[in-house]
Amino acid sequence: MKESLNHNEPVWHFCDFLGHRVVDPQGHSLGRLFDLVADLREHDPPITGLILSGPRKSRQQLAWTWVEEVLPDEVKVRSGALDSLSAVATSPGEILLRKGLLDKQIVDTGGAKVVRVNDLQLRQRNGHLVLSRVDVGTRGLLRRLGLLRVTAALIQWLFGYTLPDNFIAWRLVQPVGSHDILRLKFSQTRLARLHPADLADIIEDLDQPERDRVFRALDIEVAAEVLEEADPKVQVQLIQHMPAEKASDVLEQMSPSEATDLLQELEEPHAQTLLEEMEPEAAQDVRCLLSHDEQTAGGMMTTSFFSQPPHATVNQALEILRREASDFDVIYYIYVEDQQGQLVGAVNLRELLTSDPQAPLESIMVKRVVSAALDDKQRDIADLFVKYGLRALPVVDKEGRIHGVIRFKSLLEAVAPHLR
């Protein structure tokens, strides 16, 4: 059961502990070890208690401080422990290793994937027993089955292949099975280090209860980004399981075109409720987009673009950009529209940055702007993007008024499924 690694600190496998007799110096048996309590608030979570199973499935708790020595086949406790047994009660931040971690799904934030816990590794550190690594590999699984030695030897003999260990350090793990741990602020969880696209993949891989739990723990902004990246089916489920109030907040944060796509997948009454909950301005954008077919320019565009009148100066435009860039889906092009809302020109960000601050936009703008009509099909749009090497494409109606802008990203999303 002990295994020495490069350090001289002994290492234990949690599963080898389970079922061991817990005895006091007088030789009284207090029960068998059923579970361990760890305090997850610490960086290296120390083991703080033991859960003992007695006759007829009774469970009692004992503080770890009573433990005298851990032997290969039993746990010795100091005398008096028998009177210190109490009912099972964990404080916030504490977790039962067997109940809350073993065999459950966790997120490996290093590899950005979801795995199942086969075993846990405990280590002696500064006189404390701490949780150090999570075993997610085949060796851990075989050890659980009691077949490790036989199988490992067989594979070594047959293929000359040594079964590798597959551990994840505790600091790279995000448990998702327990409410307490995810009730933390999102920025304090290890999930905060992940890219929203990775987070979306992880959320897709989790079982549904864990999926909702993790999603609820996210900040509104992060939730919106994750939702944009998620598979449409998962998007719908996540939104459906969320209270309308929070769901509408998330939708407001999403780009109008993504929010529209999502609302189109929902059942009508639910989508209607969410639209009513949203801020009028955001809801208006979405309502407008909803009236277009998903497959056409009108359905692919976002209404969150930056436009200026012809006489506005470079400096004025830069001022506004500096202040509000985060609110726009498209900032690389500044569209110039006249009083009738007609698209008369466009300036790209590079030109804006390198032009004289006092120059009016109409003096530097490109007048022949490539644009799509509201009912143009995906194929036509793709052709325009390719031909002109654009990052975004404005969408205009028959009178030449600008209605929205198609981002390259939206095109990619529409086209990507056909690339496989």
Added chain:
Amino acid sequence: MNLRSPATSHRTEPQKTPMSRQGYWRRLALILAVIGPGIITSNVDNDAGGITTYSLAGSEFGLRLLWIMLPITGALILIQEMSARMGVVSGKGLAALIREQFGAAVTFYLMICIVLTNLANTVAEFAGVVASLELFSVPRYYSAPLAAFLVWFLVLKGSYKTVEKVFLGACVFYVAYIVSGFLAKPDWGAVSREILTPRPDFSTAALTMVIGLVGTTIAPWMQFYLQAAVVDKGLTAKDYRIIRWDVIVGSVTVSLIAFFIILVCAITIHAHGIHIESAKEAALALVPLAGKYAADLFALGLLNASLFAASILPLSTAYTVCEAFGWESSVDCKFEEAPQFYILYSLMIVLGAGLVMIPNVPLIPIMYFSQVLNGVVLPIILFFMIRLINDPSVMGEHVNSRFSNILTWVTAGVFSLLSITTAVTLIW
């Protein structure tokens, strides 16, 4: 998990109409979005093994075993309802629940059991393909590899979802048995007498047939598949009432068809003292309806049923195992991302198709005994299901009622007894 099984990913079509509709249509849309898992599972349940076992039950025992379909239907509804309920309440697949509540070791040995049983079923599906195409004089050395490649290609290249609708639509074929049943003009008095006053038969052959009927109607893989389908569809406790009807309608349909297959085989095949040695004899049941085209009709129906189930079984098995051990599993992954999933999936198909290519391997017994194996394994799965559905940490307030528990324990008890007796008699 992106996609647990292809059968389950009917997304509701995006609503392109402006958002205002009447309550009736809204209700209908809501119901249509939820139904599916139960009905699809039931139709896949009428697979090669199913058709064979029901045909044999009628042709070998006449009307004598017909009554047993009534209690089996009850048990089917009872068990499928539990699967669906566990799915909507826990939001997890059966394999994941077993792993989390019973630990790694128990799960491992159970998975071995499931993989072997499902493999036997997959072999049976390919046997069905081969048997049906032999009626068109296609040798098995062509039909088996071709079917294997077709299934493998359809599922992995993502065109399965479209094809599933074709499979499901072609299940209308089963109506042929009902029509044939009426056209054959059975003595309905004799039929009702057999059902109302069953004569117990404790011979080994009869017991084996009974466990085969149980195993084919309530197959172990169905419980994993149905629960995964419910979870994958994102159904929750609020959808439970609709999904329960989905399950009941599906279960009654499958049993009704089974009932008519047995009936019609009893009056067309058994009555003439014919024994089913190959698909040719089994096709005789459709003569009252299709006359000289009976063999063609039967072959097409069997082919559809076999391909449908052959597309689902290997995939369902791979998902189940990967879910239990936390391995990546999705047809959207690359091979390097989900090696266990792809190896298991492909192995099921290769072995399934490979075994039926052995020269002169008897197809009808393969299809029949795979279902007997289902029946023998079923009580083990039932035991886990009963434990899980009574665990408040999994089911919350939705644990079984005392009444359901009594019914389920009685069912599990009877099945275990049958299963043990059959296992013992088959070995000795």
